[in-house]
Amino acid sequence: MTPHESTQVETAEKVEHDRLWNVIVWDDPINLMTYVVYVFQKIFGYSTQLATKLMKEVHESGKSLVATEEREQAELHVSQLHQYGLQATMERQEY
Amino acid sequence: MLSLRRKGGQFEIAFVKEEIEILMDLPGQLRQIIENPDFTREAARRLFPLGSEDPEIQLEYMEVSAEEIRTRKLENLDGFAETLLNPRKHFGLRFITLTPEQFEYWLGFLNDMRLLLGSDIGVDSNSWGNDIDWDELEDDTTRVYGYLSYLQQALLDAC
Numbered sequence: 001m002t003p004h005e006s007t008q009v010e011t012a013e014k015v016e017h018d019r020l021w022n023v024i025v026w027d028d029p030i031n032l033m034t035y036v037v038y039v040f041q042k043i044f045g046y047s048t049q050l051a052t053k054l055m056k057e058v059h060e061s062g063k064s065l066v067a068t069e070e071r072e073q074a075e076l077h078v079s080q081l082h083q084y085g086l087q088a089t090m091e092r093q094e095y
Numbered sequence: 096m097l098s099l100r101r102k103g104g105q106f107e108i109a110f111v112k113e114e115i116e117i118l119m120d121l122p123g124q125l126r127q128i129i130e131n132p133d134f135t136r137e138a139a140r141r142l143f144p145l146g147s148e149d150p151e152i153q154l155e156y157m158e159v160s161a162e163e164i165r166t167r168k169l170e171n172l173d174g175f176a177e178t179l180l181n182p183r184k185h186f187g188l189r190f191i192t193l194t195p196e197q198f199e200y201w202l203g204f205l206n207d208m209r210l211l212l213g214s215d216i217g218v219d220s221n222s223w224g225n226d227i228d229w230d231e232l233e234d235d236t237t238r239v240y241g242y243l244s245y246l247q248q249a250l251l252d253a254c
């Protein structure tokens with residue numbers, strides 16, 4: 001590998017590493033609506049208005065993008081959402 | 096549940112004796128599936144959902160999060176069970192007072208218990224439990240599920 005190629009690989013890896021991750025909460029027939037609002041406020045510190053808006057989006061659209069952040073933080077938030085019993089996943093943000 | 100009121104930063108709940116007996120029977124059921132999850136059961140998959148649809152990401156996620164999730168659920172369970180041990184008795188009623196920390200244990204436990212029961216009875220409507228028709232609750236599991244939904248909603252309304 002030439003120095004130029006090596007730099008290209010390192011740059012590609014850095015770009016990949018720097019990509020942000022979406023935290024998505026999925027619709028659920030069991031969790032109470034008020035509980036979902038409570039959890040969004042607890043975990044993300046969202047206002048009642050924003051937490052309610054996101055909860056309604058989950059309820060009506062089947063899912064909601066609740067945060068976009070670096071991978072480590074996204075993992076932490078998905079774990080916290082799971083601890084509270086919500087269905088949540090993380091995925092790389094599309095370019 | 097006969098009443099729920101805030102006293103300072105705490106919550107006092109009044110139960111009849113039979114309710115406490117029902118509640119005391121629940122932690123053992125949940126502990127079993129948390130400590131030995133059988134992922135052929137919907138309830139186990141619901142209590143421990145995937146963190147990613149990408150198998151590689153999911154594996155990495157579980158390595159960093161699985162134990163923390165299990166520990167939190169057991170903390171909620173133990174914290175809930177402990178509050179049931181010595182209720183204040185008054186005129187045949189049982190009063191339980193929750194600190195803010197214990198309140199969190201209750202919310203988490205009730206939610207996990209509802210996930211367990213709701214999965215077992217196949218809750219699939221999108222009512223989110225807010226429109227419970229008590230006349231339609233037919234068997235014991237469904238009645239307990241409905242009761243826990245009512246109790247969890249009451250806690251949320253009080254906070």
